[in-house]
Amino acid sequence: MNAIRVFFIGGYLAYRALFHWLRPSIYIPTMLGSPIFQILFFAYVGRFSKLKDDEWFVVGNAVQLSAMSGIYGTAMTIGGERWTQTLSPLLATPANRIALFLGRSLPLIANGFIVSAFSFGAGWLLLDFHVPLGSIPALALVVLVSAFACTSLGLVTGAVGLRARDVFFLANLVVFLLLLFCGVNVPLESLPSWMETVARGLPLTHGIAAAREVSAGASLGQVSGLVWTEAGIGAVYALFAYGLFRFFEFDGRRRATLETI
Amino acid sequence: MSLLRLLYAGWKFHLKSLTLSGFFLLTSVFQPLIFASIAYLMFNAGARPGSLLYVAIGAGMMGIWSSTLFGSGGAIQWQRWQGTLEYCIAVPPAFIWVILPLTLATATIGLYSLTTTLLWGWLLFDVPLHVVHPGWFVLALPATVLALGLLGLVLAATFVLYRQANALSNLLEYPIWVVTGLLFSLSLLPGWTRPLSYVLAPTWGVQAIREAALGGSPGFDIAMCFVLGAVYLVIGHFCLRYFERLARERATLALA
Numbered sequence: 001m002n003a004i005r006v007f008f009i010g011g012y013l014a015y016r017a018l019f020h021w022l023r024p025s026i027y028i029p030t031m032l033g034s035p036i037f038q039i040l041f042f043a044y045v046g047r048f049s050k051l052k053d054d055e056w057f058v059v060g061n062a063v064q065l066s067a068m069s070g071i072y073g074t075a076m077t078i079g080g081e082r083w084t085q086t087l088s089p090l091l092a093t094p095a096n097r098i099a100l101f102l103g104r105s106l107p108l109i110a111n112g113f114i115v116s117a118f119s120f121g122a123g124w125l126l127l128d129f130h131v132p133l134g135s136i137p138a139l140a141l142v143v144l145v146s147a148f149a150c151t152s153l154g155l156v157t158g159a160v161g162l163r164a165r166d167v168f169f170l171a172n173l174v175v176f177l178l179l180l181f182c183g184v185n186v187p188l189e190s191l192p193s194w195m196e197t198v199a200r201g202l203p204l205t206h207g208i209a210a211a212r213e214v215s216a217g218a219s220l221g222q223v224s225g226l227v228w229t230e231a232g233i234g235a236v237y238a239l240f241a242y243g244l245f246r247f248f249e250f251d252g253r254r255r256a257t258l259e260t261i
Numbered sequence: 262m263s264l265l266r267l268l269y270a271g272w273k274f275h276l277k278s279l280t281l282s283g284f285f286l287l288t289s290v291f292q293p294l295i296f297a298s299i300a301y302l303m304f305n306a307g308a309r310p311g312s313l314l315y316v317a318i319g320a321g322m323m324g325i326w327s328s329t330l331f332g333s334g335g336a337i338q339w340q341r342w343q344g345t346l347e348y349c350i351a352v353p354p355a356f357i358w359v360i361l362p363l364t365l366a367t368a369t370i371g372l373y374s375l376t377t378t379l380l381w382g383w384l385l386f387d388v389p390l391h392v393v394h395p396g397w398f399v400l401a402l403p404a405t406v407l408a409l410g411l412l413g414l415v416l417a418a419t420f421v422l423y424r425q426a427n428a429l430s431n432l433l434e435y436p437i438w439v440v441t442g443l444l445f446s447l448s449l450l451p452g453w454t455r456p457l458s459y460v461l462a463p464t465w466g467v468q469a470i471r472e473a474a475l476g477g478s479p480g481f482d483i484a485m486c487f488v489l490g491a492v493y494l495v496i497g498h499f500c501l502r503y504f505e506r507l508a509r510e511r512a513t514l515a516l517a
Binding site: 025026029030033034037038040041044045046047048049050051166168169172173176177179180185186187190191 | 283284286287291292295296298299300302303304305306307308309428429431432434435436438439444445446449450
């Protein structure tokens with residue numbers, strides 16, 4: 001029962017704190033304003049380079065934007081605890097660690113989903129992008145799975161934040177690398193083969209491929225392989241993150257480095 | 262003479278200080294390399310023929326804008342957090358001459374972006390580094406940096422009135438990349454955006470550097486950089502005076 005309380009209430013409070021108590025003046029520019037212009041930017045570069053149509057860029061970037069919340073948010077949650085010197089008291093509690101950290105990721109998955117849905121809406125309003133009404137539920141599921149996978153990668157980044165001094169640097173780098181590797185704006189087949197191989201093991205790659213097929217009219221059954229792969233990749237990262245958390249927590253206690261800023 | 266010495270010493274100090282910052286390393290080296298790689302791959306896979314040097318210069322300018330935006334936008338807030346804002350205002354020279362070297366330094370550090378994207382493109386993507394008008398190129402670079410640094414002064418002076426300057430910086434990165442046509446032709450954008458493009462220094466800066474590198478007449482673009490720079494200086498001057506008076510009246514100078 002206590003673990004459930006830590007999972008839901010702890011996660012909710014950490015999420016609110018992340019945006020300084022959810023002030024619209026921070027949330028709107030960061031989470032809703034910036035994504036619109038990211039989509040516009042890449043759609044226009046796509047038009048100029050004559051690479052693909054607007055739809056291809058809207059889907060790729062809208063799904064990728066679900067990563068923003070999961071990766072920055074998780075990294076900042078850990079980094080924020082460290083910055084405000086609350087990480088040590090938090091880890092001194094007997095709270096269930098899975099509930100503690102996975103609870104912090106649940107609102108971020110939901111937030112990633114909202115940002116992604118908003119981005120799809122903006123793409124529909126401002127660019128040449130249309131998705132069949134019947135495909136929307138399947139698209140929503142694909143986005144949700146991708147948001148989960150990205151948040152799992154974010155948990156790995158956050159776990160490294162228990163050791164690394166500058167977790168924000170790392171989180172930025174991870175988001176940019178996802179943008180480069182995962183077929184968001186460059187077709188996978190146009191990447192060098194080693195990059196394509198790396199991309200197959202990253203979150204987003206399969207989610208974006210599935211979303212593109214669904215928005216072109218494919219059914220959920222036709223992309224189930226891609227969706228399950230994305231979910232599997234997310235689960236592996238989540239497990240790896242948990243292992244890292246426990247290791248770095250133990251190591252941080254041993255070396256007394258939890259409060260190093 | 263003492264004003265020039267103040268500007269030079271401040272610029273040099275901030276340039277060194279920013280070079281040691283991990284965040285600026287990210288915005289002026291890693292981020293431009295990643296965006297340049299995306300752009301090279303997009304143009305390589307796309308059907309538009311043309312020089313990749315066009316893309317390399319645009320990607321480099323994206324980095325210059327990012328470092329100016331994040332550096333200058335938060336310039337006054339940083340002084341506040343570090344507890345040095347009161348000293349910066351209390352010293353005999355006007356506040357504008359104390360803050361200007363910092364905004365110029367944030368634009369200058371963006372030159373790392375241009376250098377790294379050009380070298381990265383040359384090494385990995387066979388971007389030709391042949392500059393058609395080297396003389397104009399050498400003139401276009403400092404003119405662009407100066408104009409962006411002065412635009413940074415306006416950002417510094419206005420963002421300070423907005424408590425969440427970082428959120429505003431996050432918001433303004435992509436829009437300026439879009440509206441100034443750093444990676445695509447402005448003719449693709451709707452006509453109503455044109456006046457907005459023309460009052461922003463990156464539009465003229467990137468055109469000047471491109472015309473110097475790829476062939477063309479960058480004279481007018483360089484002149485526009487200087488004209489806009491002068492306008493930004495005047496706007497920045499009045500905004501800073503207003504901010505300083507407001508902060509003194511309300512005793513909010515030290516309130517972070």
